[in-house]
Amino acid sequence: MSIAITIVGGGMITHDQILPSIYHLQRLGQVSSLQICALNSPPLKALADAADLKEAFPNMSFQAFPTLSEDPSKLYPDMFKDVIAKMPRHNLVVCATPDHLHYGVIKFALEHDQHVLTVKPLVLKYQQALEIEKLAHSRGLFVGVEYHKRFDVRALEARKSYRAGRFGEFRVGEAKLIEPWYYRHSNFQNWFTCENTDPFTYIGCHYVDLTYFITGLRPTQVSVQGVKGKFPNGNVGYLWSAGRVVFDNGAILSVVNGLGYPDEGAGSNDQGMTFFCETPTGGGLISHNDQFRGVSHSYADGLTQYPFRFVSPDYLRLVPWTGDGLRPTGYGFWSIEANIQTVLQLNQASAASPPDKALALRQSLLERIDRDGILATPANSSINELVVEAARLSITHDGQSARIESGAAGGVRLL
Numbered sequence: 243m244s245i246a247i248t249i250v251g252g253g254m255i256t257h258d259q260i261l262p263s264i265y266h267l268q269r270l271g272q273v274s275s276l277q278i279c280a281l282n283s284p285p286l287k288a289l290a291d292a293a294d295l296k297e298a299f300p301n302m303s304f305q306a307f308p309t310l311s312e313d314p315s316k317l318y319p320d321m322f323k324d325v326i327a328k329m330p331r332h333n334l335v336v337c338a339t340p341d342h343l344h345y346g347v348i349k350f351a352l353e354h355d356q357h358v359l360t361v362k363p364l365v366l367k368y369q370q371a372l373e374i375e376k377l378a379h380s381r382g383l384f385v386g387v388e389y390h391k392r393f394d395v396r397a398l399e400a401r402k403s404y405r406a407g408r409f410g411e412f413r414v415g416e417a418k419l420i421e422p423w424y425y426r427h428s429n430f431q432n433w434f435t436c437e438n439t440d441p442f443t444y445i446g447c448h449y450v451d452l453t454y455f456i457t458g459l460r461p462t463q464v465s466v467q468g469v470k471g472k473f474p475n476g477n478v479g480y481l482w483s484a485g486r487v488v489f490d491n492g493a494i495l496s497v498v499n500g501l502g503y504p505d506e507g508a509g510s511n512d513q514g515m516t517f518f519c520e521t522p523t524g525g526g527l528i529s530h531n532d533q534f535r536g537v538s539h540s541y542a543d544g545l546t547q548y549p550f551r552f553v554s555p556d557y558l559r560l561v562p563w564t565g566d567g568l569r570p571t572g573y574g575f576w577s578i579e580a581n582i583q584t585v586l587q588l589n590q591a592s593a594a595s596p597p598d599k600a601l602a603l604r605q606s607l608l609e610r611i612d613r614d615g616i617l618a619t620p621a622n623s624s625i626n627e628l629v630v631e632a633a634r635l636s637i638t639h640d641g642q643s644a645r646i647e648s649g650a651a652g653g654v655r656l657l
């Protein structure tokens with residue numbers, strides 16, 4: 243069994259993670275066909291011409307909407323709707339558009355009976371997450387949220403040992419993720435402005451999700467203070483942030499984020515986390531250096547401005563294998579693979595049943611996936627939407643604390 247996939251959005255994350263992963267699964271027979279929609283033709287042309295993808299996936303391609311030869315200046319904001327509407331039901335739509343468009347794309351896909359995989363964040367509002375959870379369940383459709391750090395082996399190992407009680411209970415911790423300075427010169431300067439987002443919302447959410455994933459503790463209170471600065475084009479954004487998240491056992495996580503890791507650094511960003519835990523008789527510790535993963539390369543080919551690099555073998559690398567080209571490896575690939583295989587299993591399990599039985603069967607499988615909590619779904623990860631809502635409320639009120647209430651009438655309010 244295989245599935246047809248439409249990716250909506252052809253930008254950086256599609257190039258770096260989604261497309262290489264899906265090409266490989268297509269090569270292995272799990273994906274039957276692949277379409278990609280973007281706002282206009284230039285990003286699609288860039289994907290089709292990308293030298294690294296051509297080297298890794300010789301002779302593989304996708305169907306582009308709009309076509310590659312379309313006038314680059316013409317915009318097609320609604321073309322994804324025509325493309326999705328023509329897909330046979332129970333295939334997969336991957337949402338990789340800017341954050342504020344996720345809700346519209348996901349809802350449209352579900353209303354046309356497609357399973358969904360979306361990059362984080364699922365949506366920008368908790369109430370929208372609840373709506374999507376309900377809609378997907380009523381139709382027996384899977385919605386996965388691509389929090390790939392959950393598939394990092396060190397996170398899975400920490401979750402297993404934490405839940406076996408080997409560390410005791412999380413009490414206090416710190417996490418950081420500082421993106422490179424050069425982001426300030428990229429397209430970020432057009433949208434990463436104070437009214438839209440901030441470093442905690444954009445990247446801090448990964449470590450909050452990871453804390454919840456490892457410990458099962460739910461955030462109850464968030465405060466985030468930002469440091470404003472100017473982008474090269476004059477736009478003002480929060481360029482640094484310091485957040486504090488309180489969990490339902492009283493534990494505290496401090497989260498530092500920013501756009502400013504030196505371009506000259508071997509990094510190429512800086513990230514990691516430390517959790518201090520306790521039992522009645524002693525201390526436990528989880529400490530992950532997610533920047534330096536033990537591999538340094540210094541390139542002598544003159545192609546790189548800063549040749550000494552810390553190379554992460556863990557997120558996504560394209561490496562030699564026994565077949566043609568190169569294959570993706572790492573938690574970026576495993577995350578996409580796990581989500582796609584879940585869709586295949588759902589379809590396979592219900593394929594031989596009449597429609598009403600098939601729906602009930604898929605719903606019970608979906609409930610098990612929600613309970614297992616390995617794959618992030620609206621039902622088991624919408625605490626992240628609440629955290630982001632609380633963070634936005636706090637940072638725009640100078641760091642005042644915001645309280646989180648979950649449940650059907652859930653929301654956030656300033657303390």
Ligand SMILES: NC(=O)c1ccc[n+]([C@@H]2O[C@H](COP(=O)([O-])OP(=O)(O)OC[C@H]3O[C@@H](n4cnc5c(N)ncnc54)[C@H](O)[C@@H]3O)[C@@H](O)[C@H]2O)c1
Binds near residue numbers: 318362
């Ligand atoms: N670590 C992570 O999980 C991670 C990392 C990077 C990005 N992301 C998320 O991925 C998403 C995309 O980020 P990116 O960096 O690839 O952005 P990008 O700006 O590089 O690409 C966005 C793409 O969306 C397309 N698009 C915009 N409007 C569209 C429309 N109406 N119809 C079809 N396509 C449309 C654009 O053409 C473009 O190809 C964001 O939600 C971002 O938060 C997640």
